[in-house]
Amino acid sequence: TVAGSPYTISATLSPAGVLGNYNITYNTATFTIGQTTPTITWSNPANITYGTALGGTQLNATASVPGTFTYTPSAGTILNAGSGQNLHVDFVPTDTATYTNASADVAINVNKAVLTVVADNQSINFGDPNPAFTFTYSAFVPGDTSADIDTPPTCTVSGPHTNVGTYPIVCSGGTDNNYSFSYVNGTLSVGLV
Helix, strand or coil: CCCCCEEEECCCCCCCCEECCEECCCCCEEEECCCECCCEECCCCCCEECCCECCCCCCCCEECCCEEEEEECCCCCECCCEEEEEEEEEEEECCCCCECCEEEEEEEEEECEEEEEEECCEEEECCCCCCCCCEEEECCCCCCCHHHCCECCEEEECCCCCCCEEEEEEEECCECCCEEEEEECEEEEEECC
16 A cells, blocks of 8 residues: 555445345445654754764664655754754655655754963063063864954953062953853063063
């Protein structure tokens, strides 16, 4: 039997035509088999970190019949950080006469990546004003730059530096949708002229 094809139902009686005091008249009927919707099995993927491209670990739906999957977003996509992001799949069965197309959705959480902020070491002579405190980033996701950071960190000397010696340069205050920050102190060296 094939979905969509009309089938005839008929009845017969042997011996034909007579049953006791009754004459038997036969009518026929038809019925049609509808298409079946395949079952898609797909669980919410484990959390990933910003910078992880979607692949077979996340885009791994299965179906109860053979066919083709098309994912949105597609494999290789890097999602921004955020919770409950939608992954969608459309499924086209190989046997389109018997089975309908199907689709499914799951949710994925994308955690922020950790960006390291390293304060640059500086040196001044005793009595000079503070220099401009700078820093460098490390561990950007490929393709990202400092221009992508929402609010860059700032760096200052921790506490007064009224004598010759070394003092920690501390950075803080960075914020971004895709990154959290890990800070590494630098050193301000105050020397004699």
